[in-house]
Amino acid sequence: MAKLPQMADTDLDAVISFLRSDHPLVAADPTPDVPSQPSLLTKLLCQVAWKPFPLPTKEILRPTGEDPVALGKYLAINLDCFSCHSADFKTNNYLEPESSPGYFAGGNQPLDHQGRVMNTPNLTPDKATGIGNWTEAQFIRAVKYGEKEGETALVFPMIPYVQLTDEEVGAIFRYLQTIPAIEQQVERSVYD
Numbered sequence: 001m002a003k004l005p006q007m008a009d010t011d012l013d014a015v016i017s018f019l020r021s022d023h024p025l026v027a028a029d030p031t032p033d034v035p036s037q038p039s040l041l042t043k044l045l046c047q048v049a050w051k052p053f054p055l056p057t058k059e060i061l062r063p064t065g066e067d068p069v070a071l072g073k074y075l076a077i078n079l080d081c082f083s084c085h086s087a088d089f090k091t092n093n094y095l096e097p098e099s100s101p102g103y104f105a106g107g108n109q110p111l112d113h114q115g116r117v118m119n120t121p122n123l124t125p126d127k128a129t130g131i132g133n134w135t136e137a138q139f140i141r142a143v144k145y146g147e148k149e150g151e152t153a154l155v156f157p158m159i160p161y162v163q164l165t166d167e168e169v170g171a172i173f174r175y176l177q178t179i180p181a182i183e184q185q186v187e188r189s190v191y192d
């Protein structure tokens with residue numbers, strides 16, 4: 001479950017409006033919910049490790065496209081890119097993402113549909129181990145369509161972000177070029 005305490009008020013309003021709409025994806029459905037049955041440990045962790053975040057004290061604004069780096073930062077955080085692409089879900093700092101250990105240097109290990117570890121790549125501007133030598137066009141193709149030159153397509157849990165515009169993905173790229181480069185080689189997880 002994504003944790004998005006930095007999401008702008010207008011985006012959150014839009015999500016709620018969509019969920020309450022008659023759109024076929026979310027239209028009312030009489031199928032009863034399957035009640036969740038958290039274990040005692042989960043309940044305990046909800047009180048300790050996964051405590052709710054403090055409520056925001058002022059409106060959170062959504063950056064406009066006029067400042068691509070600010071927009072890119074907003075998207076890189078609120079589309080949860082940082083969460084998978086930093087060191088570890090357990091050490092991510094969701095209130096101050098940039099203070100997370102290994103911010104965007106990859107090495108986190110989400111699982112694929114078969115439960116196999118999928119190492120996340122380093123997206124910092126390090127030239128040898130990150131995306132310091134990538135062009136904006138290469139980045140857009142990878143993020144929107146999963147395409148990587150000379151390699152097999154990117155696979156789950158990296159999903160193709162086809163709904164994003166080139167300007168939005170380009171803004172994420174521009175932001176990532178401004179963050180501290182971290183040298184960390186991450187091997188790609190490849191299974192037959």
Ligand code: HEC
Nearest residue numbers: 079080081084118119120121142143154155157158188189
């Ligand atoms: C659920 C975890 C997850 C999220 C969220 C996620 N990624 Fe990824 N991403 C991955 C994994 C895992 C890979 C490697 C996939 C593979 O090896 O086929 C990857 C690969 C990539 C690559 C290829 C880099 C390379 O060196 O090969 C780029 C670029 C990328 N992600 C950008 C993004 C951006 C931008 C976002 C947010 C819009 C994002 N990712 C969100 C897990 C994630």
